[in-house]
Amino acid sequence: MFRALPEEIHDLGRRFEAAGFELALVGGPVRDAVLGRSSADLDFTTSARPDETEAILRTWTRDGGIWDMGRDFGTLGGVRNGVKVEITTYRTESYDPTSRKPQVAYGDTLEGDLSRRDFTVNAMAVRLPSLELVDPFDGLADLSRTVLRTPVGPEQSFTDDPLRMMRAVRFVSQLGFRIEDATADAIESLAERITIVSAERVREELVKLMLGAHPRGGLELLVELGLSAHVLPELPALSLEIDEHHHHKDVYQHTLTVLDQAIDLESPAGSGGPCEAPDLVLRLSALFHDIGKPATRRYEPGGAVTFRFHETVGAKMTAKRMKAMTFDKDTTKKVARLVELHLRFHGYAEAPWSDSAVRRYVTDAGELLQHLHRLTRADVTTRNRRKARGLARAYDELEARIDHLAEQEEIGRIRPDLDGNRIMEILGIGPGREVGDAYKHLLELRMEHGPLGEDRASEELKAWWEARDQG
Template identity: 85%
Template sequence: MTEPAAEAARRLENARTRAAAMFEALPAEIHDLGRRFEAAGLELALVGGPVRDAVLGRVSADLDFTTSARPEQTEEILRGWTHDGGIWDMGREFGTLGGIRDGVKVEITTYRTETYDPASRKPQVAYGDTLEGDLSRRDFTVNAMAVRLPSLELVDPFDGLEDLAKGVLRTPVAPEQSFDDDPLRMMRAVRFVSQLDLRIEPMTAAAVADLAERITIVSAERVKDELVKLMTGVAPRRGLELMVELGLADHVLPELPEMRLAIDEHHRHKDVYEHSLTVLDQAMDLESPAGSGGPCEAPDLVLRLAALLHDIGKPATRRYEDGGVVTFRFHETVGAKMAAKRLRALAFDKDTIKKVSRLVELHLRFHGYADSPWTDSAVRRYVTDAGDLLQRLHRLTRADVTTRNQRKARALSRAYDELEERIDRLAEQEEIGRIRPDLDGNAIMSILDLPPGREVGEAYKHLLELRMEHGPLGAERAEAELRAWWAARAEG
């Protein structure tokens, strides 16, 4: 046996050993559930992601099962297993029921097949008869493994275990058939590449490229869910690169491949596309560790989306000036609108859209600080405009430095260090993160004897401008400034 073959065999045997230990360690409640199905003359098997994760030595939070039982039979067994009737209907029309016992949650689905009509966004579901047939409809061989219960027999008709050991992603049936049945599997392919450090088998990759346009029949919500999983994985860059290489991005995130056309105004070594991917990598490096409770805890979806899309407006604003200079004036403003439009089309929630587009809009605000440090007033405005996005803006701004000129990179880093120190000093002095006028609306109405209305808002805005410019005024000076503004306004 050659050395590569011996190494592959060793990895495969290690995977089998890991998986066997994980299956044996399943909760006692699961073993009991398997015995109940067996006693009823029915089959039950752990399937999909939990089996794959066990092979990888990971504990899966989800316990998904497939069964020969029809939903009414599954329900009857679950009622006895849960003891207290803790079951729920997760989609009876698709054959799926859920249950819980002593904190152990399960989802059980009847063997099935499902396909997509060429013009439909919804699957057509029919019950199947065998475990092997059910596994054949799974997206990839690494997810087409099952463990029969209670025997713990590993069922792997498509060599998913070997593929996982080799790091290969392929479909259990012809890839054209698999992706035609459910085009979302193409998005899942690029997601698994970035999430599980796999490589797509050539025929599978070719099928994605040929059928990429078919992703447009899938609902925006389902596509968005896969994109979020990709973006919050350990290596989103590789998945995004594959989306571009295989043509999926043309239909899901067309602004991404369009950035390959734009060279930034400083003629640096990276085009805007490569620059944006690098900024994404660097922003991830600045996240706080998962579970640490720190700012921008990994994975920070808002920060990552903003890093990827921060220069989305450059292709639309590219202009050629005299002397061959290329400019992208106001690309941050245009980009903020473009980012919001794309995220809306992908069915992202309003809060995420608002935060990402605001970060895109603000990402150039620091530009020029190194050459001309700001006044305290400008620092206050920077903090106020960022609001609760300040920590993300700090990281996005730092990540946006991709120059190979180390001297320039160090200068920019020192300048931003200084800005953060100034923000911290002002924060100690005057609660800079929550800047408000020295007088609130009630005080303004009392001093000027005004009812609620537009004039109170104008007075509030005037006092806020003074607060930004001069820092805390104190109630006495603020009242004097307010009365002077009101008198000047009356005279005008």
């Protein structure tokens, strides 16, 4: 399987060997090759020191395509014919217990370097150019058993680098593996140490988890092992105590089911369709859609349980949590908006909307309409088949009406019948707040009545202006 590596890689191995140094492909690329998966990353480790690595890379790249931003950690990169590599000198590391940043010291052996890797399945290497597999910690056996286990004692491994605990649950999502019992126990006992890791690094792992093939499994372990209490406390908080009459469903399990169903509604990867898999915005909105429920739960007379305005509260909580985890503003805004809108459809299910209400639904969703379609459908987890079929039919009808109105009116780009220039011309005014107020009034009329045409819009504008002056 490793003979299929690009010829540029075999050539690189021969150059290191000729210079008297060892070179080995290491970590994820080896694991993925054994699993029959492709890997975009080509990570290597070597006995050469950075200056020696650089000298060899310069002969290999030919055009000087080298980068050395990681030199302080012993890492240099290069590219040849589109083949990118990163090469790190053998390392041994010690950690300050209060910091995740390693104190780097160069090592002397490949086996010693592999011992500091996160999990045995990532602690395998292939020597170049011989293609000899090096597996001192039985990573190959763990791969066949789909087990995550640390090369050294898990307490030492997670104390040294707490982010490895997040990587463990991330690999559960990405690879469908299970965490070996002793390793899971160590995560549970050391979970609080994740708080010394930067929010940015934790977010990166959570995103990879959410984009994996099995995010539900990763999230369940995030909660079970106590990590979520420190990085995403809103998730375990969804496990509300169920009242004796079961007047509301298990919100935590409901959320995980909604996530599963939302993923099922993604367009296939590479299809170019809406919400193409894996869609981070859709998945995060499913995860966060009900986080406002614990804060809004109320017991009404007669024993009923309500969660009034949980979508509004949840949108604010979503934005706050995503900001704390350093998500970018655009993703945060989109996810929070979907959380805010996810209940809007239920009014339609109870009584069909007017055309103006349908236009508002589309306009409020904006570019997120396809995401809202999928989130709304995924949010149906009732076991009452009749009720589920009724909701599905109602949403089918709503989507059909949206499509019909879109054909008639280009509903996704609704604008008033008059633009700002015409408003100023008709009213004889210059730029200012009044133009904006007039624009909003005409937009409301457009939403309510559909296209008015320029003549009627002009009459409505003048009538509004006169009534405004009289007021």
